[in-house]
Structure formats: C-alpha cells, structure tokens
Amino acid sequence: MSTRKRLAAALVASVLLLAGCSFGKDDEKPAPPPAPDLTRAPGAVAVKKGPFKAGPVKAPKRGALFGAWIKPDELTHVGRLAAVDSLQADLGRSLTIVNTYRRFEQMVGTPSDKEFLARGATLMVSWATGDNRSILDGNHDDLIRKQARAIRKTKVPVMLRMRWEMDRPNLRATMWSGPDYIAAWKYVREIFRQERANNVSWVWCPTAEGFIRGDAPGFYPGDDQVDWTCVDVYAGERFEPIGTLMGPFLTWAAQRPKPIVIGEFGVARAWGSAGRAAWLRDARRTFKVNPQIKAITYFESNPEGNGPKKQFQLTGDPPAFKEFESMVKDPYFNP
Template sequence: MKRIVLTLAVVAAVVAAATAVTLSVLSTSSDDDDGGGPAALPSSTPDGRPPAIATSTGPFQAGPVAPPASGSYLGAWVRPASLTESGRLAAMTTWEEALGRPMAIVNTYRRFDENFFNNSDREFAGRGTTLMLSWAGGDTRLVTMGRYDELIRERARELRSFGRPVLLRYRWEMDRPNLRAQMWSGADYVAAWRHVRRIFTEEGATNASWVWCPTAEGFTGGYAPEFYPGDDAVDWTCVDVYAGSKYATIGQLMRPFLEFCAAHPAKPVMIGEFGVARTWGTEQRAAWLRDASATFKANPQIRAVVYFESDPTDNKGPTQQFQLSDNPVLLATFRAEIAQDPHYTPMTKARPAPHRQPRK
C-alpha cells in the first residue's frame, strides 16, 4: 500500500504541475479585466455556429486503438480524493454513476521511470475501458544518446505483456515553456519520439496507439507544429485545451490546432484534456460546455474527448480548478450535452495487436 500511495501521489503532482503551466499561458493582463465579470460567451463564427474545420471522416491510420466508425469516444481523468488504488477506482466509479454510463477511455499519468500498470489499471481494462498512459518522457538528447534505452525496453516489454491495446501519450504538452530545457527543440523531441517508438517496435510492443498531444497555446503561438514527429510515427493527433484565466469558446482556443489537423486528414483527433475553470461561474461554464459539445460534433475528425475532472491541490485559485461533479447544474449539463448524447456513446473496440516476437 505504501508503494501505491507514493505512486498516485506522484501522479497527482505531475498532473498539477502540468495544468498550472498550461493554464498560466492563458492568463490575461490586468488591463483586460474591467472588474465587471465574464462577458457573454462569444460566438465561434459570425452566425453563431461552431467552426467546422477538421472535417475528415477517414479512413484513418490510428494503430491498434481504432477510432469509432462515427461519433466520439468519451473519457476522463478523475482525481481521487484518496491517493490509493481503491480511491482511484472509487473516484471513477462515482463519476461514471453520476453520468449514467462507463467511460470509453481512462487517462492516467506516469513518470518516465515508473511502471506503466498497477492493479487499478488492470481493473479498468477488465471493465472494457481503454487506458491512456500519459508518459512523461525524459531529456530528449539523453534519450537519443541511448542513456535510457534499457528503461525504455523495460517499459516496452511491460506494455507487450499487458496484451491489451492502449493509447500511449508520450511526453504530452512537450511545447510548454517550462519543458524547453528538457525538450531542447522540436527536432530533438522528434528524434527522441522516433527513438522510443523504434525500441518499442524492436521489443514487439505493437499494442499501443501513439498519441501526440501539444497544448492549444502552442498552436496559437505557432511553435507546436515543429514538434510533430510525422504521419508515419503518429497514430492520433491530440491537444490539451482549457478556458482558465481567459474565457473563450473552445473553437476559438483550438482553431489553429484544428487547421493543423485538417492538413493531416488520415489522423483521428483526440482532445486529451479539456476543462472550464471554476472562476467563470455556473452559467458561463455551462454555456462553455454546450459550445464545446457543438464544436466537437461540427468537426468529425475529432473521435475522442477526455475531460479533466480535477481541482489539482497544487494549483491555487479558481482559474485552475475544473471539477464539475460538485456542481449539480454543471454535472447535469455535462451529462445531457455530452455523456448522454448519442454522439459520445461509442465504446472502444481496440483490435488485438498482432503477436510479434522481439527482435534479437
């Protein structure tokens, strides 16, 4: 149990740090705040309809976790009140019961040197849920130098032994400013990604769909695309997008990302993390969720959406708190607009990976 507590505590710390930095980019200057509270939700297009930009309907090249034939998978990261495996299972069960349905995807976070799977992960998989492993990665130049090859091979063998298809979100949000010293450059990140994926292939770990997931801010700033490893090395494109300190529609926040996806029509799109901050109040948050659902449906290349159901303890202030389940109105909105909408009812049907012996 001691090992479990430490592991999940690290998970919470990794998630909190990631969210804090992602959201700091969304902060507006003080002269943008007139003290009058949030403005009405702006329309995504002049006629009020969300933007239809990423409109590809396939066929998709997605690896072992195939997208649904239509609609979108729904998933979540749900922060447990108790940092134990039983607490994690209880948190997800409570979330699913409140929404009246199971999640197709359960997101979890791992350090670079941490084992991929624990008992709660196996329990989720046994329920028919697909796991998404958000794996932190390491210094890109040390990775490509071979410093971590044995560690990477251990993780690859662990994944192969797991036997079920998973979503592997290797070093998500690699474009964050606070990771620049570790990532070095887009070219270094691409080289590291390809190095890691090659080792997984050599070890016969072919049961992962590789998910590339920068921030929405990285696309707005124009620098996220330099981290793209290429269509031949990526299975799902992905973005993390929040209305934190800045209140704007999700379509506005991720328009540059959707334009990028439209140029890669063979790749299904995932919203790896999304949320609207507590600071905006119930009415504004509910409007944001309704618009988010409309935007997802207007862009059929989006085949998976994963909510960030958490108020990270290390992130101070309501601009960095996204939990919905403690607000009956918001929970009802999320349930009606997303969880119970037929567009989001598909469950993952990951096809088994072909068995391959590791290369000698």
C-alpha cells in the same frame, strides 16, 4: 495668472496626464471585456470522416469515444478505482477511455490498470518521459524497454501520450527543441518496435496555446510516426469558446490524415456555474460539427496549489455537471 503660476499649472496637468489620471466620468474603471458569444454556431474545419489509420486503438466510424482523468483522493489502487467508479455512477455510464498519468519510471500494468482493462476500458497513458538528449544518449534504454514490455503484456490496445504538452515553455529545459523531441520520439518508438510492443497507438498531444503561439507544429514527428493527433485545451485564463481556443490546432490537424483526440479539456470554476454550463454546451456542438474528432477526455480535477482559474472539477457544481452529463449521454459520444 502669472507666468510662474501658468507654468506650474501646466506641469501639474502634464504629470496627471502621464500618470493616466483624469476627473469626472473618465475616472471610472474601464468596463470588462464582453463575454464570448457562445450562442453562435461553431465553425467546422476538421471534417474528415475517415476511415483513419489509427493504430491498434481504432477510431469509431461515427461519433467520438468518451473518457476522463479523475483525480483520486489517494494515488492507490483503491483510490483510483473509487474515483472512476464515483464519476461513472454520477454520470450513469462507463468511461470508454481512462486517462492515467505516469512518471518516466512508473510502469503500466498496475492493479488498477488491469481492473480498468478487464472492464473493457481503453487506457490512455500520459507518460512523462525525461530529458530528450539524455534519452538520445541511451541513458534510459533499460527503462524504456521495461515500459515497452509492460505495455505489451497488457495484450490489449493502449493509447500512449509520450510527453504530452511537450511545447510548454516551462518544459523547454528538458525538451530542448522540436528536433530534439522528434528524435527522442523516434528513438523510443524504435525500442518499442524491437520489444514487439505492437499494441500501442501513438498519440501526439501539444497544447492549444502552442498552436496559438505557432511553435507546437515544430514538435510534430510526422504522419508516419503518429497514430492520433491530439490537443489539450482549457477555458482557464481565457474564457473563450472552445472552437476559438483550439481553432489553430483544428486548422492544422485538418490537413493531417489522422483522427483527433481531445486529450484534456476543461472549464474553470472561476467562470461561474452558468458560464461553465454554456461553455460545455458549446463544446458539445463543436465536437460534433468536427467529425475528425474521434475521442474526448475531460480533466476532472482541481490541481493542488492552483487558483480558481485552474480548477476544473465539475462534480459539486450542479448546473455545469448537468450539462456535462447531457453531453456524455448523447448517443454521439456512445458509438
């Protein structure tokens, strides 16, 4: 072979190598990562059993309260009641906690709120407060006072998740920073105190991802400001055991003298019926070996516009729903 041909061959080989090209068996696509081991016994780190100072909504001495958010077909009084009633009928039990979402200007005390409370359920209000610096400038004092009075008028204990998932990167434009969020939290809580809204348990609820990244703890207002610690955790983009997904949070929360509520949890339909059922079975074990977890609330919703890795509704998936039903009928979740 001539020198010119040898150089040409070497050049072609170099280009193929840089492009990641190869021949034969090496041309096959790499194998997918192995499925997570959901049979291994979950680790336990949050083992405090209490009693805890949890504010007006008391943590059970043993076991954990069960609740859910169920997306209604229509965001009306009738729609909200129908959604909750349908899930309760399918499960054969009532929800102890009803999670409900409110924009900053939406008040607690709607007809459906009153109906759920009359039935003996506890409301967990996920309240999307606005720009933290705007709050601190006093621009929303009247609105905050109105909400405080509305919650006070319920005359029953209410769990309040003030701007849950505050650590999400896409909220940074309104959260600004951890210190800004903490200052706004204290500002809002002081207004509630002035309005004698003493029936609120304050729930601090970041994301499991925020603890994996390491930035969520910087938003914590302090043990003297928080009644329940909380986390939202999903097997969505990452199909891993729930103990792995929320492990950094549990390690952190185990050092706090607070009960834990799983504010939202869910497993995406993308992982298949058998995978979802196995994930839920593992979640049940994980909750029970971490007795500091005193409440769990499932996210029974398929948010519009999301792909299959962010669709979490269990209704309509018999194998997964059967496992979910078995979990919530466990006496541990009926304290």
